Amino acid sequence: MPQATAAAATTLAEAAASPTLLLLGRRADPAVERGVICPGAVPDPADPDLVERARAARAALGDAVFILGHHYQRDDVIAFADARGDSFKLARDAAASGAPHIVFCGVHFMAETADILTAPTTTVILPDLAAGCSMADMAEIAQVEAAWADLSDAGAGPGHTVPLTYMNSSAAIKAFTGRAGGAVCTSSNAERALRWAFDRGEQVLFLPDQHLGRNTAVRRLGLSLDDCVVYDPHQPGGGVEPARLRAAKVVLWKGHCSVHGTFVPAHVALVRAKVPGVKVLVHPEVRYEVVEAADLVGSTEFIINTVRAAPPGTAWAIGTELNLVGRLAQEHPEQTITYLNDKVCFCSTMNRIDLPHLVWALESLAAGRVVNPVRVDPDTAGWARVALDRMLALPGA
Numbered sequence: 001m002p003q004a005t006a007a008a009a010t011t012l013a014e015a016a017a018s019p020t021l022l023l024l025g026r027r028a029d030p031a032v033e034r035g036v037i038c039p040g041a042v043p044d045p046a047d048p049d050l051v052e053r054a055r056a057a058r059a060a061l062g063d064a065v066f067i068l069g070h071h072y073q074r075d076d077v078i079a080f081a082d083a084r085g086d087s088f089k090l091a092r093d094a095a096a097s098g099a100p101h102i103v104f105c106g107v108h109f110m111a112e113t114a115d116i117l118t119a120p121t122t123t124v125i126l127p128d129l130a131a132g133c134s135m136a137d138m139a140e141i142a143q144v145e146a147a148w149a150d151l152s153d154a155g156a157g158p159g160h161t162v163p164l165t166y167m168n169s170s171a172a173i174k175a176f177t178g179r180a181g182g183a184v185c186t187s188s189n190a191e192r193a194l195r196w197a198f199d200r201g202e203q204v205l206f207l208p209d210q211h212l213g214r215n216t217a218v219r220r221l222g223l224s225l226d227d228c229v230v231y232d233p234h235q236p237g238g239g240v241e242p243a244r245l246r247a248a249k250v251v252l253w254k255g256h257c258s259v260h261g262t263f264v265p266a267h268v269a270l271v272r273a274k275v276p277g278v279k280v281l282v283h284p285e286v287r288y289e290v291v292e293a294a295d296l297v298g299s300t301e302f303i304i305n306t307v308r309a310a311p312p313g314t315a316w317a318i319g320t321e322l323n324l325v326g327r328l329a330q331e332h333p334e335q336t337i338t339y340l341n342d343k344v345c346f347c348s349t350m351n352r353i354d355l356p357h358l359v360w361a362l363e364s365l366a367a368g369r370v371v372n373p374v375r376v377d378p379d380t381a382g383w384a385r386v387a388l389d390r391m392l393a394l395p396g397a
């Protein structure tokens with residue numbers, strides 16, 4: 001009907017103009033900087049000279065650049081990393097490098113964190129601004145502020161609830177956490193961070209990964225599954241009765257990693273049937289039921305160190321990002337290493353950082369042009385730093 005068509009057109013026009021809907025490649029969203037086309041000439045992926053071009057640009061830049069590579073990066077990109085690590089180690093490496101330019105081969109929240117932790121004179125570059133994190137994107141600051149209001153209305157919130165946010169969150173959410181008396185955590189210190197939070201409040205709001213929060217609260221702190229509720233930002237009041245919201249020990253944000261979320265208990269059963277004596281080693285971003293079925297659970301660094309320290313001939317089925325598992329298999333031919341999932345599943349956003357984008361970022365820099373800088377505004381950076389510093393002050397951090 002004409003009226004309905006007109007209404008739909010208006011809605012679409014409004015949606016196209018809204019900062020919350022991003023049409024890929026059409027325009028920039030200044031709030032999130034993602035979904036933009038890279039200005040200038042990104043080399044053709046079929047260019048046979050890409051490796052040579054990256055080497056030449058890297059050599060020309062010398063100490064003017066420090067390249068960081070997350071463990072989940074592709075092999076052809078990680079080959080150029082001056083330091084490898086998980087998000088937290090890389091942020092520390094960035095701060096310690098003293099280089100005027102950091103090229104961060106990782107995803108957007110990591111580049112933001114590096115910008116927060118480095119000196120104002122350091123510029124952090126993300127070779128492709130479309131390299132986001134689906135988990136981080138599941139918690140937007142307006143949603144978190146609304147959840148805080150819901151908690152307050154339910155008799156929780158300030159004075160009762162301490163927010164903890166996983167490193168995999170935007171700078172705005174880290175800043176919210178800092179302002180509200182909370183801290184950042186990683187997959188290796190989530191237990192310490194939860195204990196720290198319970199020394200300061202009755203309840204923890206855990207953002208944005210429900211699985212890391214649940215796995216840590218139940219398996220490490222001994223809480224029950226019933227002590228945890230899941231707050232769904234797309235439901236009124238989070239979809240939880242106010243009394244239940246107030247009574248919960250842990251309020252888990254309804255977010256997850258789209259890569260680690262693909263593992264299910266059937267994968268564990270299948271690999272055990274196929275590989276006698278296999279040990280199942282998973283990251284705590286996987287579902288609770290998968291962790292329960294696995295032999296070992298731990299952070300990315302824990303997974304790497306566990307494989308490294310194992311006796312030759314050990315068989316592993318590893319539940320984490322595929323680039324890392326593939327690299328572990330190459331680096332440890334003395335072990336039998338398989339991927340826990342029977343389907344291939346890379347982190348698609350991590351994979352957006354490819355050799356053409358790296359070459360483009362390095363060659364531009366060598367020519368005096370900084371492309372794709374990631375800058376966090378001073379107020380947000382200051383409060384996010386408060387939350388990061390509380391993490392750094394945790395015992396054993």
Ligand code: SF4
Nearest residue numbers: 133134135257259347
């Ligand atoms: S693997 Fe998951 S948590 Fe890590 S960057 Fe990719 S989507 Fe985000």
